[in-house]
Amino acid sequence: MLRVLAEGGTASDLEHVFPQLKVRGLGQIINGLPSIAPLGHVYLAAKDGVRAATTVRVLDVDKKTRTARVEVAAWRADEPVTVLMHQITTDSGLDVDSLPGRWLTADANCDVPDADRLVLTAFRTAPLPAGWDEDGGEAS
Incomplete structure (x- = not known):
């Protein structure tokens, strides 16, 4: 349904599927009609985008907001x-x-223009390159 709305089509099954899209911020009502919300476009782009493995470094964590x-x-x-x-x-x-x-x-999906569209998945440990330490520099 989200793809249909993104392409300007008419949504069906409004009683069951659309309320779930709306609750998640992916769908919205405009002029009395169901439509895709900005977050819905971000979701589709992230889902369709090409992802590749990349190195990430955790700078810090905020236990209160449960973010890093x-x-x-x-x-x-x-x-x-x-x-x-x-x-x-x-x-x-x-x-x-x-x-x-x-x-x-x-x-x-590193081909995106801003952080709001960047999607990171499948975090895993990775061996450091030879000669590197955990602080991100070359070991002495």
């Missing part, structure tokens, strides 16, 4: 991105206290 800031090497290494802390720990099996400063690998 990461740098994505293949996207913009100098622009931190916020992700759900639970996603990293669940995917990688790592303890939250071991995340700050940690280098990981994740799949990302």
Whole structure:
């Protein structure tokens, strides 16, 4: 239904499917008609986008908001991105206290123009390149 709405089509099964899209922020009512919300377009682009493995570094975690800031090497290494802390720990099996400063690998759609469209999935531990330390520099 989301794809139909994105293409300007008429949605069917409005009683069952559309309410779920609306609750998740993917659909909205405009002028009394069901339509795709901006987040719905982001969702479709992320779902359809090509993802590739890239190195990410966890800068810090915020236990209160349950988020982590990461740098994505293949996207913009100098622009931190916020992700759900639970996603990293669940995917990688790592303890939250071991995340700050940690280098990981994740799949990302690095061809996007901004952080709001960047989607990171499948966080996993990755061996550091020879001669590197956990702080991101060359070992002495």
